[in-house]
Amino acid sequence: GEKTEAPLKLEDEITSGECESLIVPEDGGFDLLIVGAGLSGSVIAERCSKELNMTSLILDKRDHIGGNCYDFVSDEGIRCSKYGAHLFHTNFERVWEYVQNFSEWIPFDHRVKGRVEDENKELKLVPIPPTRETVNALFSANVNTDEEMQKWYDEQRVVPKSEDGQPRNGEEAALSRVGPLLYEAVFKHYTKKQWDKYPEELDASVLLRLPCRTTTDDRYFSDPWQALPRRGYTRIFENMLLGDENIQIRLNCDFFELKKSNALPKHKLVVFTGQIDAYYASLGMPKLEYRSLEFENTYVEEPEDGYYQEAMVVNYPSSSVPFTRIVEYKHTPNQPSEQPLPRGTLIAKEYSTDVGEPYYPVPNPENRALYEKYAALAEKEKGVCFVGRLASYKYFNMDQAILNALEMYDNMKENGTLEPKR
Numbered sequence: 488g489e490k491t492e493a494p495l496k497l498e499d500e501i502t503s504g505e506c507e508s509l510i511v512p513e514d515g516g517f518d519l520l521i522v523g524a525g526l527s528g529s530v531i532a533e534r535c536s537k538e539l540n541m542t543s544l545i546l547d548k549r550d551h552i553g554g555n556c557y558d559f560v561s562d563e564g565i566r567c568s569k570y571g572a573h574l575f576h577t578n579f580e581r582v583w584e585y586v587q588n589f590s591e592w593i594p595f596d597h598r599v600k601g602r603v604e605d606e607n608k609e610l611k612l613v614p615i616p617p618t619r620e621t622v623n624a625l626f627s628a629n630v631n632t633d634e635e636m637q638k639w640y641d642e643q644r645v646v647p648k649s650e651d652g653q654p655r656n657g658e659e660a661a662l663s664r665v666g667p668l669l670y671e672a673v674f675k676h677y678t679k680k681q682w683d684k685y686p687e688e689l690d691a692s693v694l695l696r697l698p699c700r701t702t703t704d705d706r707y708f709s710d711p712w713q714a715l716p717r718r719g720y721t722r723i724f725e726n727m728l729l730g731d732e733n734i735q736i737r738l739n740c741d742f743f744e745l746k747k748s749n750a751l752p753k754h755k756l757v758v759f760t761g762q763i764d765a766y767y768a769s770l771g772m773p774k775l776e777y778r779s780l781e782f783e784n785t786y787v788e789e790p791e792d793g794y795y796q797e798a799m800v801v802n803y804p805s806s807s808v809p810f811t812r813i814v815e816y817k818h819t820p821n822q823p824s825e826q827p828l829p830r831g832t833l834i835a836k837e838y839s840t841d842v843g844e845p846y847y848p849v850p851n852p853e854n855r856a857l858y859e860k861y862a863a864l865a866e867k868e869k870g871v872c873f874v875g876r877l878a879s880y881k882y883f884n885m886d887q888a889i890l891n892a893l894e895m896y897d898n899m900k901e902n903g904t905l906e907p908k909r
């Protein structure tokens with residue numbers, strides 16, 4: 488039932504602060520205490536309620552649901568995301584079908600441009616991931632067919648020096664795909680800005696997130712389903728959680744504080760979706776590394792032609808500017824339909840930092856080894872299930888987070904951790 492832009496019954500159903508006003512279920516407690524109202528926690532609450540009739544209390548320390556997917560309509564009338572651009576794309580039919588339950592979806596093939604330094608240090612606007620157009624514009628190449636592009640890559644590529652020929656880190660991954668020219672222009676410095684590490688200090692998988700193509704296909708993702716929710720991501724969470732008698736939510740609620748003061752309501756199982764090292768903070772082990780983002784938001788009153796830039800996302804891989812990319816939300820097709828778009832436009836300059844809300848685990852061998860120590864503790868932890876990007880320290884995309892939560896749910900149903908109530 489998504490008819491209007493206004494949030495669904497938000498005030499009635501989501502209360503913040505103390506848990507005293509909770510309506511404790513008849514059997515004396517909640518089946519699940521879920522920490523975090525992001526994708527992972529919401530999927531588990533929704534499935535447990537709809538399929539098993541189980542009750543959940545969701546706590547979140549923020550003042551909104553939706554985790555880092557949270558979006559809203561700005562005062563100027565532009566739908567924007569509090570935590571940066573979120574482009575839904577998936578290859579998993581199960582996920583695509585599942586998300587149909589909570590939103591209408593508008594097809595949207597994400598295309599990214601980069602403002603990249605060419606061989607003369609001049610900034611050019613080119614497609615990212617690199618296409619023929621990119622190499623022609625940057626390196627005065629003359630590549631016009633798939634075969635020529637293949638040949639260009641073949642001449643550029645550096646085969647990894649490892650025994651099995653597989654790239655051992657991000658630098659080898661990028662060099663083995665695109666060679667040194669594109670590596671220097673597009674990947675090396677962007678990566679340093681994003682992670683405060685050079686690609687050689689990161690897993691190959693980080694750099695392999697971007698496709699490498701010989702065709703003119705300039706889409707950022709290759710997945711068959713790429714779309715945006717018609718009324719934004721927040722509405723998806725509202726449709727998943729609100730109006731469900733089995734689910735209660737408390738915002739501005741710090742799980743650890745409530746736990747310390749013995750103020751948590753009774754529950755059978757904890758589903759923890761926060762940072763796994765925060766859960767074990769009292770043990771004094773080294774902390775896992777997470778990257779955060781900061782946004783410099785600007786409303787441009789009178790942009791030429793109505794827009795600030797040529798695409799929703801323009802990357803700045805050059806080390807000559809401190810930010811990594813600029814997002815212009817007005818380009819998305821899921822802007823509010825109730826009112827005309829304003830003349831002006833909202834842009835968000837994205838800076839990467841190591842302080843603030845965690846966004847990204849930092850995939851490399853050191854962090855993985857440390858994470859394994861936490862995972863071993865989690866394995867033995869009774870009555871707690873760790874789910875999601877922060878708790879399993881994995882660089883999940885939204886669809887992967889949803890699939891992971893659905894599979895965790897399947898497993899817990901299978902092994903009897905979750906018991907249906909009818």
Ligand code: UDP
Binds near residue numbers: 615
């Ligand atoms: N990357 C890059 N240059 C770009 C875009 C991406 O070097 O123009 C590298 C960089 O290391 C980045 C990774 O590829 O962290 C993954 O990029 P993606 O856009 O998938 O990151 P996200 O959107 O998750 O922040």
